[in-house]
Structures are given as C-alpha cells and as structure tokens.
Amino acid sequence: MIYLLYLLIFGFVFTATIGLFASWVDRKLTARIQYRVGPPLLQPLYDIMKLLRKETLIPGGADKLTFLSVPVVGLVSVIIVATILWVANLDPQQTFTGDVIVVMYLLLVPSISILIGGFASGNPLASLGASREMKLILSYELPFILVILVAVIQADFSTRLGDILMHQVDNGAIAFSWSGGLALLVGLVCAQAKMALVPFDIPEAETEIAHGVLIEYSGTALALYRLTKNMLLAALPLFFIVIFLGGLGGEGVQVLYGILKFLGIVALFTIIRNTNPRLRIDQVMKFFWGPMTLLAIVAVLLALGDL
Amino acid sequence: MGLLDDAFLKSLWVFHLATGSCNNCDIEALDCLTPRHDIERFGMLLTGSIKHADVLLVTGAVNRQCIPRIKNIYEQMPKPRLVAAIGECALSRGIFIHSYNCPMPLDHVIPVDVYIPGCPPKPEAIIAGLVKLIERRKTNKLTEKV
Numbered sequence: 363m364i365y366l367l368y369l370l371i372f373g374f375v376f377t378a379t380i381g382l383f384a385s386w387v388d389r390k391l392t393a394r395i396q397y398r399v400g401p402p403l404l405q406p407l408y409d410i411m412k413l414l415r416k417e418t419l420i421p422g423g424a425d426k427l428t429f430l431s432v433p434v435v436g437l438v439s440v441i442i443v444a445t446i447l448w449v450a451n452l453d454p455q456q457t458f459t460g461d462v463i464v465v466m467y468l469l470l471v472p473s474i475s476i477l478i479g480g481f482a483s484g485n486p487l488a489s490l491g492a493s494r495e496m497k498l499i500l501s502y503e504l505p506f507i508l509v510i511l512v513a514v515i516q517a518d519f520s521t522r523l524g525d526i527l528m529h530q531v532d533n534g535a536i537a538f539s540w541s542g543g544l545a546l547l548v549g550l551v552c553a554q555a556k557m558a559l560v561p562f563d564i565p566e567a568e569t570e571i572a573h574g575v576l577i578e579y580s581g582t583a584l585a586l587y588r589l590t591k592n593m594l595l596a597a598l599p600l601f602f603i604v605i606f607l608g609g610l611g612g613e614g615v616q617v618l619y620g621i622l623k624f625l626g627i628v629a630l631f632t633i634i635r636n637t638n639p640r641l642r643i644d645q646v647m648k649f650f651w652g653p654m655t656l657l658a659i660v661a662v663l664l665a666l667g668d669l
Numbered sequence: 670m671g672l673l674d675d676a677f678l679k680s681l682w683v684f685h686l687a688t689g690s691c692n693n694c695d696i697e698a699l700d701c702l703t704p705r706h707d708i709e710r711f712g713m714l715l716t717g718s719i720k721h722a723d724v725l726l727v728t729g730a731v732n733r734q735c736i737p738r739i740k741n742i743y744e745q746m747p748k749p750r751l752v753a754a755i756g757e758c759a760l761s762r763g764i765f766i767h768s769y770n771c772p773m774p775l776d777h778v779i780p781v782d783v784y785i786p787g788c789p790p791k792p793e794a795i796i797a798g799l800v801k802l803i804e805r806r807k808t809n810k811l812t813e814k815v
Contacts, residue, residue: 401710409712419747569717577720580721584720
C-alpha cells in the first residue's frame with residue numbers, strides 16, 4: 363500500500379508538478395535570455411491540457427498498436443524512476459540493492475520509446491529522426507554509465523541509492539571530490555543529450571526535419587510525450603542530486619538548499635541550451651566517444667585512487 | 670466553455686503556410702516572435718509539424734499549384750483547428766486578382782476564421798487579429814464547431 367502511495371503521489375503527481383514547473387523555468391529563462399517576457403506560470407500545464415483535448419490522428423502507414431502504446435511505456439518508466447528516487451530521498455533505508463542499475467536502465471526507456479514511435483509512424487522524416495536518436499543513445503550511454511560508476515565506487519562499491527546517500531551524509535557530497543566533480547560535469551552533458559536539448563536536439567531538429575520523431579504525433583499521444591519530457595526534466599536533476607549532491611535534504615534550511623540545487627541544475631541546462639548551436643550527429647559521436655568518455659575514465663581512475 | 674477549452678485558447682500553436690507569397694507577410698508574421706512583440710506571452714508557438722498545430726496561418730495568393738496542397742495540409746490538422754488568412758493576397762488575391770494562375774481566394778478553398786488585411790499587415794495587426802480570433806472563439810461564432 364505504501365508503495366502505491368509513493369508511486370501515485372510522489373512518482374506521478376509530485377514529479378509531474380515539479381516537471382511542469384521546471385519546464386516553465388526553462389522557457390521563462392530562455393525568454394529572459396532573449397530579452398523577451400516569456401510565457402505565464404501555468405503555460406506548460408495549458409499545453410498538456412490542450413493536447414489532451416485534441417484529436418489523435420494515426421497516419422495511414424503506421425503500426426497502430428506500437429504507435430499508440432510506446433508513449434505510455436515512456437511515461438510509466440519515468441514514473442517508476444521518479445518513485446525510486448523519491449523513496450531514496452525520503453527513506454534511504456527502504457531502497458534495494460542494484461537500484462542504481464534499475465534507474466540507469468529505466469532512464470533509457472523514454473529515449474527508446476520515442477525511437478520506436480518514430481519508426482512506427484511510417485514517416486520518412488520520423489525514420490530519419492529515429493535513426494539519429496539511436497546514434498545519439500549509442501554516443502551518450504557509455505560516458506553516462508562510467509559517470510554512475512564513479513558514484514558507485516565512491517560509496518564503497520554499493521549499487522544501492524540509499525548507501526550512496528548515506529555515504530554522502532557521512533563524508534560530504536561526492537561532487538566536492540575531484541572525481542565526483544568531473545563525473546558530475548560529464549553527467550550533466552550526457553543528461554542534456556538524454557533530454558535532446560539544443561546542442562544535441564538532432565533527432566527533433568525543427569528546422570531540418572520538422573520535429574523528426576514526433577512529426578506524426580498529435581493529441582493525447584503528443585501530450586504523453588510532452589509530459590514524459592517535462593517529468594524527465596524533474597527526474598534527471600533529482601538523480602544527479604541523489605548520487606552526486608547529497609540528496610534533497612530532510613528538514614529546515616536543508617530543503618531550501620535542495621530546491622536551490624534543483625533550480626541550479628535546470629538553469630544550467632537552459633543556459634547550455636541557449637548558448638550553443640545544434641551539432642551534427644557525427645560531431646556528437648566524436649564528442650561523446652572522445653573527450654567525454656576520456657574525462658569519465660579519468661574520473662573513474664581518480665575514484666579508484668580515493669580522490 | 671470548459672476548463673479544457675480555456676486551455677486551448679491559451680496555448681495556440683501556429684503552423685505557417687506560404688502559398689506563393691512574396692515573403693513580406695511571412696517576415697511580418699515571424700516578427701511576432703521577436704523580443705519586441707513576443708507572442709509567446711500568450712502561449713503561441715511556431716511549430717514545424719502540421720500535426721501539432723492549432724492555427725493554420727496562410728499567406729500569399731493561392732495559386733493553382735498550391736490549392737490541392739492547402740486542402741491536404743488542412744485535412745491533416747487535428748481538430749479543433751482554426752485558420753487565419755494573412756495579407757491582401759490570401760484575402761482577395763491582391764494585385765494578382767486578374768492572374769490566370771490565381772482562380773479563387775483562400776476562403777473558397779478552406780474555411781477561414783479570421784482575416785488580417787494589409788500588404789503586409791503589421792505585427793501589431795497580426796496580434797490584434799489573433800486576439801479577435803480568441804474572442805470570437807470564446808463566444809462560439811466560428812465556422813467549425815468542435
């Protein structure tokens with residue numbers, strides 16, 4: 363029963379609220395950077411509500427079942443990730459062994475669901491976007507796993523989120539060590555690619571392939587995708603806060619620090635998004651398999667050497 | 670007028686379709702997104718895919734080549750959908766009214782919800798037209814009911 367409560371209240375409602383808010387922060391900050399006023403606070407919610415009301419079109423050449431079911435798969439996986447992270451934050455003792463690995467896998471599922479949805483829609487531009495998404499996953503996944511390995515090594519080779527958190531309560535946040543700082547840096551760049559934000563928005567490039575993988579989606583299915591994206595914008599910063607920045611904190615002024623950590627990471631994503639042009643897919647692969655993987659390996663070696 | 674209908678009017682996504690215009694109206698339409706006018710204040714965004722769009726923004730004298738394509742694009746739009754005709758050409762074919770290649774104005778091809786005249790209309794005029802569209806939608810006087 364308690365798990366159902368966590369799943370519904372924290373996993374879905376709470377994370378969705380924070381995700382919509384984070385999405386507003388992202389859009390408002392983008393507007394301020396461009397000297398505009400920007401949308402009102404409830405704008406992301408209005409977008410979702412509007413899309414829920416619109417007609418859902420299924421293209422003629424599409425595989426109906428796959429086309430309509432994959433957005434749900436993506437959303438559910440984000441909900442489960444968020445639940446595990448909230449449990450780790452609120453009650454570190456209740457986490458299970460290996461949940462870091464589960465989180466790592468489930469964070470991959472939204473990207474894969476978008477990829478399958480793109481192929482299922484039968485649109486040539488969507489296929490192009492989906493193949494780019496596949497290459498993007500291949501690029502960022504290696505450094506991302508190495509980054510998580512750093513936190514695991516630092517917490518005495520424990521793959522429990524609870525242990526990683528307790529380790530940070532005793533010894534200070536992992537991000538303040540040399541290896542942790544380096545890993546957080548690489549991890550944030552990987553997260554940028556995971557959410558397909560601007561320097562890495564190759565699968566959805568609006569100006570080249572008109573939203574790519576999402577081109578055929580409309581109505582409720584598109585609303586689910588947008589909700590998934592907004593919730594990822596809450597879940598990924600939360601993940602980094604848990605494994606590198608010592609959690610959201612329990613009571614009093616600690617909660618304020620937690621909120622600041624979250625907003626800081628979201629603002630960083632936005633600033634990177636607004637100050638960089640889109641890269642080509644081959645440049646992204648070179649970038650992730652070259653410098654980023656190298657930095658991640660250095661971080662792992664430093665973590666092995668207790669730095 | 671439920672809550673969801675309210676959300677529709679606060680988040681209109683616009684798809685921009687040029688049907689053989691001289692590009693002047695298109696530039697003015699894009700001006701609405703710039704910092705000076707900032708139409709995102711009202712939740713309006715420019716989308717690249719017709720399947721995401723709520724408003725079809727048409728510019729240009731509708732020529733023979735474009736007529737089947739306009740119909741095709743319009744039919745691909747998910748309901749509820751609105752159409753805005755921008756500029757003298759889309760309204761009444763402007764200086765091309767006697768041209769062999771422009772047989773009919775836009776509202777003979779697809780239903781149009783708001784007409785924004787001008788050659789080209791100012792960004793202020795476009796915003797005012799879209800605000801009128803929202804007002805009319807609120808009082809449900811549109812050609813296509815949901």
